[in-house]
Amino acid sequence: MTAGICRWLARQGIRVAPFKAQNMSLNSFVTRDGAEIGRAQAMQAAAARVEPSALMNPVLLKPGGDRTSQVVLMGKAVGEMSAAGYFGEYGRREDLLAPVVEALEELRRTHDAVICEGAGSPAEINLRRSDIVNMGLARAAGLPVLVVGDIDRGGVFASLFGTTALLAQEDQALLAGYLVNKFRGDVRLLEPGLEMLRKLTGRPSLGVLPFQHGLGIDEEDGLRLSLRAAVREAASAPPHGADVLRVAVLPVPLMSNFTDVDALAAEPGVVVRFSDRPEELADADLVVVPGTRGTVKALGWLRERGLAGALARRAAEGRPVLGICGGYQLLGERIEDEVESRAGTVEGLGLLPVRVRFHREKTLARPQGTALGERAEGYEIHHGVAEVSGGTPFLDGCRSGSVWGTHWHGSLESDGFRRAFLRRVAADAGRAFVPAPDTGFAALREEQLDRLGDLIEEHADTDALLRLIEKGAPAGLPFIPPGAP
Known part of the structure; x- marks a missing residue:
């Protein structure tokens, strides 16, 4: 929704920026000045047609397990912390709210509009005292708020009303309306419920967006095969007489930047699937070991499931394997890790002549180079x-x-390099695969972002959205006490 509003505004000639005060995700991106932010915010920046910046995601939490996360503040890692520690000591509201509000104010000074995405639900009342991303930010900066309901999950009216009723009176004063997302069917059947919701809360619904098949954008988290399939729908069938190339991606623990394989799925004739059993790798022409925030943990997982042996057999048979970032590291001979897992020296899979030592300082870079005779960047x-x-x-x-192994995320988005790599993989796999010469990944991504903008333009009350952007939440919005009506 944030990306769609950004694209709609950008098409109106409005200089707009996305903002998410605090993001929890293993999918991240590096800005041109070497700052790490959530990949979703980089995608939203692309929707807004502006350069990504650390200002757009001042706090990024990268999970390292069920209870710990690395804290990235203004693009730089500042430490590893438990949830209790984050919401207790370092994560005290006053420690993080000030830089968050400063980042937002800087964006507001340099843009006509800023669209702020929340996280989870604004009614997470157990976290309200330390909240800096939902109503805590809205109240600190005086922002009008829309609550988005995903009707595809069911219970949307109860969710929208219950969310409103659980908010404090000062927070409710900023809640200006609702948006309903992913509706299937005739919207006229929904209108009586929307009118009842307006009477109950005094707040209008500013749009009902239909469910869109084949819509694929960069995700914050969550493994979704449909994302790969969605991008592929924009491409044509494989060239006549060419083989289909089958790619298996290993869903390693703490998998990060799995969006690397989106560009493979965008190629006509390439089928991408996630596989976690050795027998599922047997018919794959290429196996990808993606990045991970837990290289040593992922290495143990591969061995426990018999996947390490399957990779070794592939290497011995001359069948292609690609490791990216953490996936590259675990394919090496040895890992010395006193930083991430603190496991000390661990033997790798020994498939590449590489030894890895973990440093406390994180490498953040935007490299460019040449491989297989083609330019690549990542x-x-x-x-x-x-x-x-x-x-x-x-x-x-x-x-x-x-x-093959590389630390470069995103390199497969370089069209010429991706095609050259797939030709080499096909040759090694004995396939007559011919990459389509006109598949441009950047153009496909732009098409997806335009579709999001179209959804906002065609199905949201854009006049009401502009009034909220220009004037803020209207005065006199009623207070709904908990338990009403």
């Missing part, structure tokens, strides 16, 4: 530093036989 986010002792250089990583 971004790096890692604590592990690789020492390569052999093989063939490959995007600052290496290749040994049919096993």
